[in-house]
Amino acid sequence: MSDTAVARAAVVQAAGDAKADSKSEQAYAFIKARIVEGTYSPGYRLVLAKIAGDVGFSVVPVREAIRRLEAEGLVKFERNVGATVSGIDPTEYLYTMQTLSVVEGAATALSAPLIDATAIARARAVNEEMRQCLEHFDPVRFTALNRDFHSVLFEHCPNPHILDLVHRGWNRLATLRSSTFRFVPGRARESVREHEELLQLIERNADAETIERAARRHRSATLDAYLAQAPGTPKKISNSQEEKQ
Secondary structure (H helix, E strand, O other): OHHHHHHHHHHHHHHHHHHHHHHOOOOOOHHHHHHOOOOOOOOOOOOOOHHHHHHHOOHHHHHHHHHHHHHOOOOOEEEOEEEEEEEEEEHHHEEEEEEEHHHHHHHHHHHHHOOOOOHHHHHHHHHHHHHOOOOOOOOOHHHHHHHHHHHHHHHHOOOOHHHHHHHHHHHHHOOOOOOOOHOHHHHHHHHHHHHHHHHHHHHHHOHHHHHHHHHHHHHHHHHHHHHHOOOOOOOOHHHHHHHHH
């Protein structure tokens, strides 16, 4: 085979690999979205042929996608069963929320002096959407809006290391596919009210310690609501509970 023919074959192979990668990525996004939204609930069996038919691909990219999700902890393989959706680890959720309450509280306090009236108006508009979402409650939509709201408050943080830790915490929650509000929907209304209180503190130029404490209490209250009904989880380690002791 000539050098030209070899080069052409390499290009064709690369194109085929890229196409396969694209299908694998699409399958990954398809499956993960359904896990996050709860369509594929914990214990749901992921049948390759069925999913391949749903996405219109062969089983090969679906298998690759499931392996990737297994590496992320969203999927597990059970003997004589196959691939199933993993359950939420309550202890992992606990530690993630505890860490996030600390770093996000700090990031919000550091951001506060840099948040202008336009940003506050944007956050308030998102919070209003959350309030409207309460009427026909959609926990996935509410959770997405919740992240949008808090992003406005912490994204101005001038400390890149703290901001990186906040992003990691939120990404970890997404990996845990945890919409806490799915389990404790009554917490949602209180969360909206506390959002407004945070905005008012920022508008009044409250001191950093006051804002940080309020932000931490807000995050910890959601954690406490979850711990109160989650079986098998240490219930005495949340930040707000520690403050009460």
